[in-house]
Every structure is written in C-alpha cells, then in structure tokens.
Amino acid sequence: MLLPLLTPDVVAGRSEVSDAVTVGDEVFSRSDLVGAATSTAERLGAVSRVAIEAVPSMQTVIAVVGALMAGVVVVPVAPDSGTAELRHILDDSGAQAWLGATPTDACGRPHIPVRLYARSWHRHPQPRAGAPAMVMYTSGTTGPPKGVVMTHGAIAAGIDALAQAWQWTPQDTLVHGLPLFHVHGLILGLLGPLRIGGRLVHTVKPTPENYAAHPGSIYFGVPTVWSRMAAAPEHARALRSARLLVSGSAPLPPTVFEALRELTGHEPVERYGMTETLITISTRADGERRPGWVGLPVEGVQTRLRDDAGEDLPHDGEAVGELLVRGPMVASGYLDRPEATAESWLPDGWFATGDAALIDADGMHRIVGRMSTDLIKSGGNRIGAGEIEGSLLGHGSVAEVAVVGVADDDLGQRIVAFVVRAADDPTDPDTLARTLIDHVARSLSAHKRPREIRFVDDLPRNAMGKVVKKKLLTDG
Known part of the structure; x- marks a missing residue:
C-alpha cells in the first residue's frame, strides 16, 4: 500500500x-x-x-x-x-x-x-x-x-x-x-x-558557481548544466565530495561524461523518463554507468521493444524499436483527450513512448531518439539517430550535431549529419567531413556512417531547447 x-x-x-x-x-x-x-x-x-x-x-x-x-x-x-x-x-x-x-x-x-x-x-x-x-x-x-x-x-x-x-x-x-x-x-x-x-x-x-557554493551529496542537472560545469574545472572539483551527479531530460554527450569523471571523480547517473511516465529507467548508485546508456528499469517497471507491425524485438543491443513501458508511476492519461490517450495508453497497461531505443542482453537501455524523426531506415537497416549523434559528439571537432534521415531513391533514407563545429577548429571542411564519416564507421559500423555532413552555424531549437529536426528536413 x-x-x-x-x-x-x-x-x-x-x-x-x-x-x-x-x-x-x-x-x-x-x-x-x-x-x-x-x-x-x-x-x-x-x-x-x-x-x-x-x-x-x-x-x-x-x-x-x-x-x-x-x-x-x-x-x-x-x-x-x-x-x-x-x-x-x-x-x-x-x-x-x-x-x-x-x-x-x-x-x-x-x-x-x-x-x-x-x-x-x-x-x-x-x-x-x-x-x-x-x-x-x-x-x-x-x-x-x-x-x-x-x-x-x-x-x-x-x-x-x-x-x-x-x-x-x-x-x-x-x-x-x-x-x-x-x-x-x-x-x-x-x-x-x-x-x-x-x-x-x-x-x-543552475550555474557552476552556485553548485560549487553549496555542499551536497546529490546534484541534479541537465546536459547543458553539466557541460558548463565541465568547462569550469575549479567549480567542478568542488563536487568531488558528492555521492551522485544525476543527468537527465536529454542525452549527456560522452565527452561531458568523461570530463565529469576526470574532474569530479564521479561517473554521472543517467536516467530516462517522460512527463507521461515519470522516471522509468535509470543507472544505479551501485551499478554500471555506461556513457550514452540510461540503465535498467526501476523497481516495478517493465519494458519491451516493438517494431512497426507491433511485434516484439529481441534485446540484443542491436534491434531498434519503439520503447514501451509499464509501471505504477505512469500517468493515467491526457486530460479530456480520450483519443490521444487511447493512442499511447494501450489496453494491456503498456505506454507507447514514441521513443526509439535498444536494449542489450543485460537489460541496459539506450535511447536513440524519437520514432517520428530519429529512426532512420537506410538500406534495409533500422538505425537510431541518437547513436550516431553520440559518436560524432565524441569527436573533438564537433560542438553540436543533429542527425536525420533524408529521402533517397536508392537507400530509402540516407543519413545526413548537421554539424556545428567546435570553435576555432582549423580543419578544412571537406577533410573534416571525410574524417567524421570515417569516425562513425569505425566506432559504430559502416552502415551507420553519415552519407553527408552539412556544417551549420547553429541548430534550430524550440522553447525547451530541443532541436527541431523537422525544420532541418524542410530548411536544410
């Protein structure tokens, strides 16, 4: 009770x-x-x-x-x-x-x-x-x-x-x-x-100065907070006495994860959730913390993946599908919107998140984006844009990136990466583009490499700070 x-x-x-x-x-x-x-x-x-x-x-x-x-x-x-x-x-x-x-x-x-x-x-x-x-x-x-x-x-x-x-x-x-x-x-x-x-x-x-000025055992932040903390080593080191650094609301770049580990001595705890579900998946205080992965279902939560036909997908760390969750913290529906509620709250108690994810054999979850904009079907493969973005963010020449699937007569969709270059990066654009494509092919696999790199000054974002990929597809 x-x-x-x-x-x-x-x-x-x-x-x-x-x-x-x-x-x-x-x-x-x-x-x-x-x-x-x-x-x-x-x-x-x-x-x-x-x-x-x-x-x-x-x-x-x-x-x-x-x-x-x-x-x-x-x-x-x-x-x-x-x-x-x-x-x-x-x-x-x-x-x-x-x-x-x-x-x-x-x-x-x-x-x-x-x-x-x-x-x-x-x-x-x-x-x-x-x-x-x-x-x-x-x-x-x-x-x-x-x-x-x-x-x-x-x-x-x-x-x-x-x-x-x-x-x-x-x-x-x-x-x-x-x-x-x-x-x-x-x-x-x-x-x-x-x-x-x-x-x-x-x-x-949530400034680095304010966090450093208040001793605590747990600190909450979103990736923007933690990237600013990583850029302020004198303040980041003040958090070494903490017990947990928790990051959520968006993927934490692997470079920031590594910087925080070096400066604070802590590997950040990443977690996943939505307004509709609260937090259903998290890495544990006493468990593995893997950059780019959000961990295991919390107590009382079940998860599964489904394909476009509604069939279950294997938990093999490769199959990408829509993440479904079920648990006591899931909301009861959308206010006065029975049709929208019925689309996401399934009759058997599962909530369809609309997020593309993969789950490995140990139950670790990785969120690779939204099904509507981040699941790319290229050459017969189902590829998560977030996985490619994480790889590119691990390269020192990349400050920000958004990956989309663009219609292609041959592949169905081809992978295109919109890249904001790191400040003062001197590399020739053509050379850097080839370097980044090879970087993804080596770190992930050849079929996940971008077919095109487009360099931009900034990425379009909504009021919540999230990248608006549909705008990239229409304007890019």
Missing part, C-alpha cells in the same frame, strides 16, 4: 533540521514548511484546481505542498509562458485561481497569495492514491500542449523507485537549480526530498 504523497506526517515525520529547505536566500525548517503549507491549504476553500506560476521561490514550494496536502490539483506553469500558451493551459486545465507568487498575467483568474510566515496545524483528509495530484503540460511539439494527469499514487511510486535505485535516504542533501514546472525539477527535485527526507537546496539558477 502506497503512503500518501505528502501529508504533515510524511513531510514533518523526519528528523527536524533548521535548514530542511533552502531556496536562494530563504531557509525553512521542516516544521516551518508544514505550518505554512497547512495554512495555505486552509485558505483554498472550495477551489479544486489551481495554477502555480512556478518561479524558483519559497512561495512556490509552499504553494505546491499546501495544494497537494489539501487534495487540490496543481497545474504548474512556466514563468516565461507566452500569452497564447498561458491561456491554453489555464482554459484547458480548468484552473480556477492562481496560488503563490503574483502571476505575470492572471488571465482573469483570482490570485490567492501565500503567506510565508502564517502557521496552522489543522489536519486535512488524506487524498486517495488514485486521486489526481497534478496536471503537467507537455512541450507541445505536435500541437498545443496536452495536460498529463498524474495521481498521488503515481508520483509516490516514482519517487520511491528512485530512492531504491539511487540509495536516496534522509541523510542526503540534494542541490539543484532546475525549473519547478518540469518532472526533473518539480517532482524529483522538490517532492522527492520532501517525501524521502533530508535537505533540499535550490540554487535558483
């Missing part, structure tokens, strides 16, 4: 420390947080769903905890949301009010402020494990963002599985500066330490 996600007993039932939660310059003990959150919960009244502009502040922390304790559904909103996206999220979610910091644009919703120093010890009924806790919106790469309904039980199961995989205990101090409107920063980075115990330090901004 799952414990409730957050109740006064769960949050406060750990050893009391005066600095349980730190956000920038604000520091709260665990009892301070419970008292302020309970006071906030009392003032929500008949509200059943609230939007929270997730600025990195103690107000946001209290707003999230208070709403969850009261059984009110939280709708996290990015502070930089544009007008059209903001209105879509508020209207689509049915949010009745804003809770927390004063929003930039209230869009006609009333604002319920959070009083940092108000305290109450009133007890609220515990939400059911199957009750909705959050509606989190996807990045909307294929249309308007869709609301993902996460239950209290799913979030609790996801956190507990990671506690087992990472040996995460109340003795740990988590340090990060990630946004509080994504799975990584909000569910893992805020609700994780509150449920498990220990300390949380949110640095507001």
Whole structure:
C-alpha cells in the first residue's frame, strides 16, 4: 500500500533540521514548511484546481505542498509562458485561481497569495492514491500542449523507485537549480526530498558557481548544466565530495561524461523518463554507468521493444524499436483527450513512448531518439539517430550535431549529419567531413556512417531547447 504523497506526517515525520529547505536566500525548517503549507491549504476553500506560476521561490514550494496536502490539483506553469500558451493551459486545465507568487498575467483568474510566515496545524483528509495530484503540460511539439494527469499514487511510486535505485535516504542533501514546472525539477527535485527526507537546496539558477557554493551529496542537472560545469574545472572539483551527479531530460554527450569523471571523480547517473511516465529507467548508485546508456528499469517497471507491425524485438543491443513501458508511476492519461490517450495508453497497461531505443542482453537501455524523426531506415537497416549523434559528439571537432534521415531513391533514407563545429577548429571542411564519416564507421559500423555532413552555424531549437529536426528536413 502506497503512503500518501505528502501529508504533515510524511513531510514533518523526519528528523527536524533548521535548514530542511533552502531556496536562494530563504531557509525553512521542516516544521516551518508544514505550518505554512497547512495554512495555505486552509485558505483554498472550495477551489479544486489551481495554477502555480512556478518561479524558483519559497512561495512556490509552499504553494505546491499546501495544494497537494489539501487534495487540490496543481497545474504548474512556466514563468516565461507566452500569452497564447498561458491561456491554453489555464482554459484547458480548468484552473480556477492562481496560488503563490503574483502571476505575470492572471488571465482573469483570482490570485490567492501565500503567506510565508502564517502557521496552522489543522489536519486535512488524506487524498486517495488514485486521486489526481497534478496536471503537467507537455512541450507541445505536435500541437498545443496536452495536460498529463498524474495521481498521488503515481508520483509516490516514482519517487520511491528512485530512492531504491539511487540509495536516496534522509541523510542526503540534494542541490539543484532546475525549473519547478518540469518532472526533473518539480517532482524529483522538490517532492522527492520532501517525501524521502533530508535537505533540499535550490540554487535558483543552475550555474557552476552556485553548485560549487553549496555542499551536497546529490546534484541534479541537465546536459547543458553539466557541460558548463565541465568547462569550469575549479567549480567542478568542488563536487568531488558528492555521492551522485544525476543527468537527465536529454542525452549527456560522452565527452561531458568523461570530463565529469576526470574532474569530479564521479561517473554521472543517467536516467530516462517522460512527463507521461515519470522516471522509468535509470543507472544505479551501485551499478554500471555506461556513457550514452540510461540503465535498467526501476523497481516495478517493465519494458519491451516493438517494431512497426507491433511485434516484439529481441534485446540484443542491436534491434531498434519503439520503447514501451509499464509501471505504477505512469500517468493515467491526457486530460479530456480520450483519443490521444487511447493512442499511447494501450489496453494491456503498456505506454507507447514514441521513443526509439535498444536494449542489450543485460537489460541496459539506450535511447536513440524519437520514432517520428530519429529512426532512420537506410538500406534495409533500422538505425537510431541518437547513436550516431553520440559518436560524432565524441569527436573533438564537433560542438553540436543533429542527425536525420533524408529521402533517397536508392537507400530509402540516407543519413545526413548537421554539424556545428567546435570553435576555432582549423580543419578544412571537406577533410573534416571525410574524417567524421570515417569516425562513425569505425566506432559504430559502416552502415551507420553519415552519407553527408552539412556544417551549420547553429541548430534550430524550440522553447525547451530541443532541436527541431523537422525544420532541418524542410530548411536544410
């Protein structure tokens, strides 16, 4: 039986420390947080769903905890949301009010402020494990963002599985500066330490200087954070006393993995998940950490691969197919979108991720991209673009890269790599192109080599910083 996600007993039932939660310059003990959150919960009244502009502040922390304790559904909103996206999220979610910091644009919703120093010890009924806790919106790469309904039980199961995989205990101090409107920063980075115990330090901004200034045992970052850390050796070395460096949300370049190992003495823990599934796969605190691979299914999770016909593929480290996952942390569906839900949530409990992956005989998983843009069918072979990108990023002349499949009369698709060269690389473009093609052929296999290298000044990205490969295919 799952414990409730957050109740006064769960949050406060750990050893009391005066600095349980730190956000920038604000520091709260665990009892301070419970008292302020309970006071906030009392003032929500008949509200059943609230939007929270997730600025990195103690107000946001209290707003999230208070709403969850009261059984009110939280709708996290990015502070930089544009007008059209903001209105879509508020209207689509049915949010009745804003809770927390004063929003930039209230869009006609009333604002319920959070009083940092108000305290109450009133007890609220515990939400059911199957009750909705959050509606989190996807990045909307294929249309308007869709609301993902996460239950209290799913979030609790996801956190507990990671506690087992990472040996995460109340003795740990988590340090990060990630946004509080994504799975990584909000569910893992805020609700994780509150449920498990220990300390949380949110640095507001995830800079190398801020991370180095706050001693911790676990540090969270995305690849951009870790690449900047690797470029700042004096700050990276300050993390040698840590226990785990965790990377997610995008593939970590092998060169950054190696640099962090050299500078910090730690091989980063990589993990895989989605808004719809939370974290389902991860390398272990006590297990193998292989650059470019995201590890094994966490406790309670099953995975498999399927081909275009829906048939299962072997776990041989070569066969690439769509990754399907099943586990207690998977969301219950898209809000008010039964057709979209039916496309991804299969009748037998499996969730179709849309991600192309391979699994080796030991169960290690490698994500090679999206099925729609990153699975390349060339000369009868099924090839993952992410595997080729990882190989190219291991070459010192490559700063950034995106690999796509371009229509080809002979091969079906030919592999084309769009490469941003490392600064001040002196190599002649034609020579470098041949070198990179040979590099992939040697490190992977001949049929996975790019047939063409196109050098570009930068790669097109969306608001989330992800490369828009469809734009490369149309404009490149």
